[in-house]
Amino acid sequence: MAEVSSNPRLYARIAGLLYLLVIVLGAMEEVAIRGRIFVAGDAAATFANMKAMESLWRLGIASELFLGICNIVLTLILYALLRPVSRDLALLATFFGLIATAVETAFTLPLFEALFPLGKAAYLSAFTPDQLAAMTSMSIKAHGTGFGIALLLFGPFFFIVGYLIFKSGFIPKAIGLLYMIPAVCYTTSSFALILAPAFANRYYFVMAGPAVIGEGALTLWLLVKGVNVERWRERAGLR
Numbered sequence: 001m002a003e004v005s006s007n008p009r010l011y012a013r014i015a016g017l018l019y020l021l022v023i024v025l026g027a028m029e030e031v032a033i034r035g036r037i038f039v040a041g042d043a044a045a046t047f048a049n050m051k052a053m054e055s056l057w058r059l060g061i062a063s064e065l066f067l068g069i070c071n072i073v074l075t076l077i078l079y080a081l082l083r084p085v086s087r088d089l090a091l092l093a094t095f096f097g098l099i100a101t102a103v104e105t106a107f108t109l110p111l112f113e114a115l116f117p118l119g120k121a122a123y124l125s126a127f128t129p130d131q132l133a134a135m136t137s138m139s140i141k142a143h144g145t146g147f148g149i150a151l152l153l154f155g156p157f158f159f160i161v162g163y164l165i166f167k168s169g170f171i172p173k174a175i176g177l178l179y180m181i182p183a184v185c186y187t188t189s190s191f192a193l194i195l196a197p198a199f200a201n202r203y204y205f206v207m208a209g210p211a212v213i214g215e216g217a218l219t220l221w222l223l224v225k226g227v228n229v230e231r232w233r234e235r236a237g238l239r
Contacts, residue, residue, distance in 0.1 A: 009226035016222030031166025033060035047133035100153035152190035159183035
């Protein structure tokens with residue numbers, strides 16, 4: 001807390017940079033890597049793509065793990081910045097953020113498992129090519145489900161952080177309201193994944209669009225403006 005109080009605007013901009021990395025890496029993984037390799041409803045094509053682009057898949061796994069590290073640091077900085085508004089709520093948001101990040105990182109394991117059927121181990125000869133392809137696709141789908149669970153836990157994080165921003169006085173209220181949009185979108189899509197998977201698969205990107213607006217608004221504000229230092233110090237009792 002003492003470090004942040006010395007230059008809250010600098011830490012806000014570090015948070016903005018980390019957030020930008022999280023958004024960019026997440027988009028690259030979803031569109032340029034998994035979207036390029038995974039073919040919905042076609043395990044054989046997915047398996048062939050995996051064989052041809054194994055290095056790209058491994059790069060995506062490394063990116064996912066690095067994204068988790070960025071999220072942890074980002075969550076800590078947001079806690080330090082928003083603690084003057086409400087220590088208890090900022091701490092609650094931190095719990096949700098860290099647990100969600102842990103779940104998301106843990107479900108990186110199925111991405112590794114998707115590579116196992118590509119190996120040359122003797123025991124793999126017990127399976128037909130179709131079975132090996134099916135195992136790869138099931139591992140990828142398992143990761144998607146785990147990611148949905150992580151987003152469900154991120155929902156309260158976005159709502160609480162958005163509320164704290166709205167009440168802060170050192171970041172515009174509009175940013176706080178926009179940041180609550182991902183809470184609604186991610187919670188809805190995650191429950192839909194469990195209760196109505198056909199709806200979730202069809203409208204996932206429709207739900208993700210407004211969420212990106214909310215996250216992007218905070219990211220840009222932190223990068224360009226940071227926080228109103230005078231008002232932040234006033235809320236922190238440093239005046």
